[in-house]
Amino acid sequence: xxxxxxxxxxxxxxxxxxxxxxxxxxxxxxxxxxxxxxxxxxxxxxxxxxxxxxxxxxxxxxxxxxxxxxxxxxxxxxxxxxxxxxxxxxxxxxxx
Amino acid sequence: xxxxxxxxxxxxxxxxxxxxxxxxxxxxxxxxxxxxxxxxxxxxxxxxxxxxxxxxxxxxxxxxxxxxxxxxxxxxxxxxxxxxxxxxxxxxxxxxxxxxxxxxxxxxxxxxxxxxxxxxxxxxxxxxxxxxxxxxxxxxxxxxxxxxxxxxxxxxxxxxxxxxxxxxxxxxxxxxxxxxxxxxxxxxxxxxxxxxxxxxxxxxxxxxxxxxxxxxxxxxxxxxxxxxxxxxxxxxxxxxxxxxxxxxxxxxxxxxxxxxxxxxxxxxxxxxxxxxxxxx
Ligand SMILES: Cc1ncc(C[n+]2csc(CCOP(=O)(O)OP(=O)(O)O)c2C)c(N)n1
Ligand code: SF4
Ligand code: SF4
Ligand code: SF4
Numbered sequence: 001x002x003x004x005x006x007x008x009x010x011x012x013x014x015x016x017x018x019x020x021x022x023x024x025x026x027x028x029x030x031x032x033x034x035x036x037x038x039x040x041x042x043x044x045x046x047x048x049x050x051x052x053x054x055x056x057x058x059x060x061x062x063x064x065x066x067x068x069x070x071x072x073x074x075x076x077x078x079x080x081x082x083x084x085x086x087x088x089x090x091x092x093x094x095x096x
Numbered sequence: 097x098x099x100x101x102x103x104x105x106x107x108x109x110x111x112x113x114x115x116x117x118x119x120x121x122x123x124x125x126x127x128x129x130x131x132x133x134x135x136x137x138x139x140x141x142x143x144x145x146x147x148x149x150x151x152x153x154x155x156x157x158x159x160x161x162x163x164x165x166x167x168x169x170x171x172x173x174x175x176x177x178x179x180x181x182x183x184x185x186x187x188x189x190x191x192x193x194x195x196x197x198x199x200x201x202x203x204x205x206x207x208x209x210x211x212x213x214x215x216x217x218x219x220x221x222x223x224x225x226x227x228x229x230x231x232x233x234x235x236x237x238x239x240x241x242x243x244x245x246x247x248x249x250x251x252x253x254x255x256x257x258x259x260x261x262x263x264x265x266x267x268x269x270x271x272x273x274x275x276x277x278x279x280x281x282x283x284x285x286x287x288x289x290x291x292x293x294x295x296x297x298x299x300x301x302x303x304x305x306x307x308x309x310x311x312x313x314x315x316x317x318x319x320x321x322x323x324x325x326x327x328x329x330x331x332x333x334x335x336x337x338x339x340x341x342x343x344x345x346x347x348x349x350x351x352x353x354x355x356x357x358x359x360x361x362x363x364x365x366x367x368x369x370x371x372x373x374x375x376x
Contacts, residue, residue, distance in 0.1 A: 003189060003216055003290055035115055039122030044317040074101050075134070075278045076320075078126025079116050080109070085099045 026087035027069040029061045036081040042073035104133045108143070110163045117161055119154060122316025124275035124301030128222055129158050131281035132191070136164075138286060146189050149178045151203060153195035154229045154303070155222040172203030175210045178217050186216070186359050189289060196223040197235040200258055204236065211265035211294050216359040218288045219296045221258055224303035232306030243310045259298045263351050268293025270351040274300040274323035277347055287349070293357045300345055 029051075038057040047070060052062045059082075061067070067084070074082045098106065109115070119125045136146060148159035152171035159166035165188075169177045174192040182190045199207050199221045210217065226244060227233040234244040234251050237258060242251045262270045269291040271284040281299055288295035302308060302319035313319055323345070330348035333341060 003218075003292060037116060037121035040315070040317050041122055041320065045320070071101075075130060075282075076127055076275075077130075078119065078121075078123055080101070080105050080126070080130065081116075083099055083101050 025069060026065060027067040028064060028085050028087050029067055029073065030083045030085075031059050031061075032081040032083070033058055035079045036077075037079055039078065041076050041078070042082060045076060046073055100134070100137070104130070104137055108133045108136070108163055110161055113161050115161075118157060120305045122302070122304065123154070124224065124299070124303075124316075125155050125158060125222060127275040127278050128155075128220065128281060128299050128301065129161070131278055132158075132193075132220065132285055133162070134282045135285035135289065138282070139289060141189060141289075145187070146191070147178070147181050148191050148193060149174045149181070150193045151195075151198040152229070153198045153227070155193060155195040155224075156198060156229075158193050172198055172201070172206065174198065175203065175206045175217070175219065178219075179210065179215055182215060182217055182359060183362075189218075191218040191220060191289065193220045194222070195228065195235075196221060196225065196237040196258065197227045197233075200236045200256070200261070208261065208265040211262050211267040211296070213358040214266055214268055214294045214355050216292060216357050217294055218285070218291075219262075219294070220285065220288075221296065221298045222301045223258055223298055224301045224307060225255070226303050226307040228303040228306050232303075232310065238307075242307075244307070245310075259296065259350055262294075262296040262298075266294075266355070267296050267351070268353055268355050268357070269295035269349070270298075271296070271349045272298045272300070272345070273347050274327055274345060275302060276320045276323040277327065280347060284349070287352075291352070292360075293355055 036058055042059050043051045048066045048068060050061060050063045050066050051059050054060050071084050074084045143164050146164040148164050149167040149169060150156040150159045151169055151174040160168050167177050174194050178190045178192040223237050225237050227235050232244050233246040237255045238244055238251050239255050240251055259270050259272045269288055273280040273284055284297045288297050300323060302316055304315045304319050308314060308319050326345045327347045328344045330346055333346040
């Protein structure tokens with residue numbers, strides 16, 4: 001009593017095992033610059049080396065298509081300033 | 097659907113507090129705070145059943161930013177207040193968040209006795225080897241020879257290991273991680289919060305401002321790289337000699353054992369006293 005008991009095990013294996021799921025997944029990485037302190041952690045440790053800096057030393061994504069969605073940047077940002085999200089499929093122009 | 101990071105930011109941060117938080121750029125305290133929130137989120141605890149207590153220090157600021165029942169108390173007394181809360185309402189999930197100075201210098205006695213009593217509490221100790229908030233004085237975990245503002249020519253005392261102290265003092269669960277291994281912190285805090293008994297998670301962290309800089313260890317990024325290089329898992333450490341383990345940090349679960357828990361024993365002893373029929 002009084003300590004946590006796990007209420008439900010969330011579904012961790014959300015991967016679709018069908019052949020089409022081997023298609024590359026894309027992610028979007030966004031920075032909340034109002035909270036970022038330009039500490040350099042995300043730029044230094046991104047395994048894909050796709051986080052660069054702007055002229056003020058703030059992080060910018062250089063090539064979002066190469067992001068592997070590992071979330072290393074997100075969980076190591078001491079300032080809660082990074083969001084990594086699954087990229088939503090883009091709507092075609094005449095797809096209203 | 098918000099991403100997990102968005103959900104945590106919206107749900108658990110006190111948005112009436114000033115953000116970005118007060119900690120220096122790159123300070124490991126923020127990484128530990130994220131891990132704590134992910135662990136609580138993953139355990140699906142309601143905010144009302146969680147209590148966070150802290151003492152004084154940079155690390156002690158953490159609960160003030162978080163939307164649970166929180167107590168920002170006096171230096172070294174996070175565990176004393178946590179003990180009081182737990183005895184008053186054993187159903188609550190109580191977590192004490194401390195710095196190395198807070199937990200093992202001024203609060204050292206409370207720490208060893210909380211472990212000895214084996215109270216059903218969780219203790220998170222952010223060990224940055226220094227008194228960060230007050231300007232870099234040495235703490236009980238500052239290594240021999242290190243430079244601090246109170247050991248400018250090199251520290252002449254020896255550091256002790258917080259995790260080993262907790263094991264010897266009788267804690268049910270003792271684990272260690274570093275801020276580089278952030279996902280491990282999530283898992284260890286989660287295990288600690290579920291553990292019946294006193295559960296300690298020591299997190300080796302960077303105070304590059306007061307400690308790293310003086311000891312030529314570089315900034316936050318450099319210190320995180322060092323944590324990565326120095327870390328060995330418990331299973332690998334078992335295969336290494338004491339010489340090979342010199343300068344290494346063992347990470348993972350160091351002890352996980354079932355022991356009587358005083359908060360439960362207290363209920364039993366009251367029943368025994370009642371049943372004895374003695375007029376006390
Ligand atoms: C009774 C008392 N003594 C001394 C202090 C001064 N003081 C404030 S924080 C601190 C040490 C903080 O070091 P640590 O616990 O390692 O936390 P950090 O700042 O490194 O996170 C001290 C000595 C105080 N606030 N209260
Ligand atoms: S880790 Fe966070 S605070 Fe540091 S530079 Fe990146 S976004 Fe900014
Ligand atoms: S999620 Fe991983 S790969 Fe993508 S930007 Fe962050 S660290 Fe780099
Ligand atoms: S002084 Fe050290 S512990 Fe305190 S906020 Fe700065 S880096 Fe973190």
